[in-house]
Amino acid sequence: MVMFTESDTARLDEPVADGPVVRPLRVKRRIKGRPVNHANGSCETRTEWVGHVARIRDAQDQAAFAELFQHFAPRVKAFLIKSGSDAAMAEECAQEVMATLWHKAHLFDPTRATVATWVFTIARNKRIDVLRRQRRPEPEDLGWGPEAEPDQHDVMALQQETAQLRDALTALPEAQRELIEKAYFGDLSHREIASQTGLPLGTIKSRIRLALDRLRHAMN
Amino acid sequence: MMSNKIKHHLTDDLLMAYAAGTLPEAFDLMVATHLTLCDHCRARAESFDAVGGCVLQEQDAAVSMNDGSLAATMAMIAQGAPVAKPVRPGCSVLPTPLQDYVGGDVNDIKWRSIGMGVKQAILPTTHEATARLLFIPAGAAVPDHSHNGMELTMVLQGAFSDEVDHFARGDVEIADEDLHHTPTADISEDCICLAVTDAPLKFNKLMPRLFQPFLRI
Ligand SMILES: [Zn+2]
Secondary structure, X not given: OOXXXXXXXXXXXXXXXXXXXXXXXXXXXXXXXXXXXXXXOOHHHOOHHHHHHHHHHHXXXXXXXXXXXXXXXXXXXXXXXXXXXXHHHHHHHHHHHHHHHHHOHHHOOOOOOOHHHHHHHHHHHHHHHXXXXXXXXXXXXXXXXXXXXXOHHHHHHHHHHXXXXXXHHHOOOHHHHHHHHHHHHOOOOHHHHHHHHOOOHHHHHXXXXXXXXXXXXXXX | OOHHHOOOOXXXXXXXXXXXXXXXXXXXXXXXXXXXXXXXXXXXXXXXXXXXXXXXXXXXXXXXXXXXXXXXXXXXXXXXOOOOOOOOOOOOOOOHHHHHHHOXXXXXXXXXXXXXXXXXXXOOOOOOOEEEEEEEOXXXXXXXXXXXXXXXXXXXXXXXXXXXXXXXXXXEEEEOOOOOEOOXXXXXXXXXXXXXXXXXXXXXXXXXHHHHHHHOO
């Protein structure tokens, strides 16, 4: 099995203490005009990938697409290979993921996700479809759709939060970061992680929880 | 949305595995259905998507695309977008993800009796885990059972109580193999639940156990 099964019967009727890893990505609740901290130098504080997607959406801009392709396609391919795909399949899937990005550019909402997060979800769904051969039930769309002109403060705030998350992730002790990464490579169950790391399942579970707690802490 | 009423939510483990895409299909269906009703968990799930985005960004650049890859992708794009399947509007009982699996609304569920007024409908997912809809008449109980693995039960209509607590629409009960429980529907309304399990149920009373081979549970 791919998830933890022991002692997850905890009652959650008390207020849920562990909130989101990053703040809920609800635009309307976010404090507007929070200054963007450029000091950490993470490339996620830049929003130009957002502009690239807008240029594809508005003008079918092939130059913008080529730059996105150069950045993301190899990462998607590497991600799929680490998830258990052979190189040929990963190449084909990465191309399809990037084609989906083009076709769905009008659905991207930069106030709810960075381009990297959005590409990840497309790549993940491709992996479920092609490698695991199963359907992927998704929650009903909220029906808001991206607004024609998303508020730049909201876009910047979302990019900034994700940059903090990424910094927090890279600042984790290596063993914790690797566990989280392995969990995302999929097809690698916690039991398999256990056999690779030599750690019992309960220990892995508590270490992932510890890593998530640290992430939350770093986000506050 | 009824999220402010929901008391029993999904765990980080489940939300992270849903974001990572590593759950059996039946559990994905449970998570997607809960997220449709619960803004709190939807926000948490999107946070775990963001962790996935960070993991993607950290992929090393040692892997490169083949020669001609961009041109091949542009050719693929030129063929046009795949036809999107129409989205079913959720009904008052079945949220959209479940409508896709039932092939309609609550009137289209193909119930099969499992005795004592309780009915179930098994949904078509991969066989690593089982998803089914349960119909419990108002005031009736599901036979006392325990689990070989994990069982999640989410209320869609009505409410039920068991040894743990009271569960209403959107609430998820997470039961492991140590929990023996007898969910009993509230008297006010018939109860419909989505239940997913990663192993067959073990019934603790003689009659239901005899039925078990015929019920695919
Ligand atoms: Zn919830």
